[in-house]
Amino acid sequence: MSDAAARRQQVSAIVNDPPPVHGEAAGPTAVWGTAVDCYDFLARHVEPGSRTLETGCGISTALFALWGAEHTCVVYNQQEVDIMRSWAEQRGVDISRLTFEVGPSDEVLPRLEPTELDLAFIDGSHAFPAAIIDWFYAAGRLREGGVVVTDDVQLPAVQLGLFEFLAKDPRWEVIARTDKWAAFLRHSSGSLREEWTDQPFLG
Numbered sequence: 606m607s608d609a610a611a612r613r614q615q616v617s618a619i620v621n622d623p624p625p626v627h628g629e630a631a632g633p634t635a636v637w638g639t640a641v642d643c644y645d646f647l648a649r650h651v652e653p654g655s656r657t658l659e660t661g662c663g664i665s666t667a668l669f670a671l672w673g674a675e676h677t678c679v680v681y682n683q684q685e686v687d688i689m690r691s692w693a694e695q696r697g698v699d700i701s702r703l704t705f706e707v708g709p710s711d712e713v714l715p716r717l718e719p720t721e722l723d724l725a726f727i728d729g730s731h732a733f734p735a736a737i738i739d740w741f742y743a744a745g746r747l748r749e750g751g752v753v754v755t756d757d758v759q760l761p762a763v764q765l766g767l768f769e770f771l772a773k774d775p776r777w778e779v780i781a782r783t784d785k786w787a788a789f790l791r792h793s794s795g796s797l798r799e800e801w802t803d804q805p806f807l808g
Contacts, residue, residue, distance in 0.1 A: 612648035615671050616641060623664045624692040626685040638664045639728065639756045643786045647726065648672065650752055650788075656722050658746070660710045660729030660739045661756075662689060670700045677704045679713050679729065679739075710735065714742035722746045727755045733762035740767055745797040752780070754788045773806045 625635030647665065651657060653673030659665055662680040666689060669676040680686055686705045693700045706713045710729050725743040727736055736755065744753040758768045771777045771789050781788040801807075 616644045640785045659726035725753045749794040
């Protein structure tokens with residue numbers, strides 16, 4: 606079996622038997638998730654040892670573990686972490702490379718060590734301006750050539766607040782997009798802190 610086929614099989618397995626971290630509010634599977642093609646995209650861009658970070662916890666968290674990423678999961682509450690650990694233990698999924706940072710992302714992200722990242726997955730709170738805050742701190746740590754993936758671009762807080770900005774900024778290149786999610790390649794590095802005068806593309 607090729608590596609790509611093995612990755613697709615892993616995605617299918619986790620989607621069909623996901624960690625039930627979100628409870629009854631998320632429906633029969635008890636977990637919120639994105640589209641399968643988003644997980645397939647992540648599978649093509651994450652290698653063993655990749656430095657990754659996500660806001661939110663769920664199917665993607667389990668996949669990052671299976672792929673051997675050095676992964677940080679910023680998760681709102683400890684209960685989700687406990688469920689994930691139990692689910693992984695029962696299935697023999699090694700999560701030793703995962704680091705869980707518990708709390709609201711706007712409080713957690715600014716205090717993390719600013720180590721360089723290869724990929725960031727923004728899929729936490731979708732209330733305005735949470736996705737923008739998550740992007741600012743997480744994507745600001747991406748190396749040049751790193752990738753940020755944003756889920757739920759159909760929602761106003763993500764579409765109007767974040768996607769439209771990134772689509773106009775030449776330092777970010779859209780490399781994949783559906784009605785549900787989008788991925789951008791970064792053509793710069795360093796902090797995203799800047800003045801409005803550094804953003805002539807918005808004029």
